[in-house]
Amino acid sequence: MKAVFLPGNRQVEIREVDVPSVGVGEVLIEVKASCICRSDLSLYYGNAVVGGGKAGGNITGHEPAGRIVRTGEGVRQFTIGDRVAVYLAVGCGVCGYCRMGNFHLCRDWSCLGFTADGGNAEYLVVPERNCLAIPDSMSYVAAAISTDAFGTLFSACRKLGVSGASTIGIWGLGPMGSSGVLAAKALGGRVVALDPIAERRAFVEDLGADLTIDPTAAAARERLDAFTGGVGLSAAIDCSGNGAAQNMALDAVKPLGRVAFVGEAAETTIRPSDQLIRKQVSLIGSWYFGIHEYADIVDTIVSRDIDLERLATHTFRLDEAETAFRLFDQRKTEKAVFVMG
16 A cells, blocks of 8 residues: 655655554544644654654554544454444553543553554555544544544533633634634634734635734734723633743733643743733643544534535645655645545
8 A cells, every 4th residue: 555654854755555454442434534744844854753753654644534434353343334434543442541531641551553554555554442433524634634624622612611702813814723713713712813924814704703903013913902992811722832921912912811732842931920810811732632522513514504615725635645745845835635545
């Protein structure tokens, strides 16, 4: 089968490898769609940031979806022909975090595409417990986007308590931030979306953002204050990992508000006394989602008729992987998706 590897130094290799065998409790998935994510670029460059992954060591791709074509001994909940998305974290299955459904917090976890073979291939083997059932009405492309992109931001919005009473700001309008706009609107929030790139702001306006702002503009804070009536945001999410955006989010949220950092950053500087302590603001890190949340994620997508395929700005075949990663690295695409079959 064809599979995509990233050995580093902006190199892409499409290799012919054996179709993986199925072990006890595992399923073989014929991959139909698999997304590229910004975290994949750490492998592309050769400085992996997730789980100690080594460039070139595994088949890439941590956001796949497809159809089960073979089941191993002991598989009981899924059968051949079932349509599934895939949870990216493979945990030990028995620790406290795994028993809560937070496989990504397991001390002994492995990550598809980084420390375990991922979905940028024609076939993928995963434990049955990592399969996420998808409805017949959901396309494979939408299913792939429903996990790391939409699912992560849906979980962040729920941690922040987003509801019809919320006014939420979202900084950074790449695929994650755009997903956040969709998630926050689905939960009833009023959304102000901030990004210096005009095309991204226009895109999320079409997705339903109530207001878009260039955060680098001189009047950005005044427009934000006017949007909230001078009260401040009830919640904020930073998807950029940019220090200026993180501080702007903390400054803009009102007393007793909540802020989530989703965008990766090696370090940042904030002002705890002014931004957290005296306002009694809650600041959390939010990464991915608990597997138990996926039923609510899918229910929200279906019941709110959310068109996740709108986020897929570009699609590619597996044999176009070099082009796909080069254009993604150059920010000439937003959410790029490999489509197979």
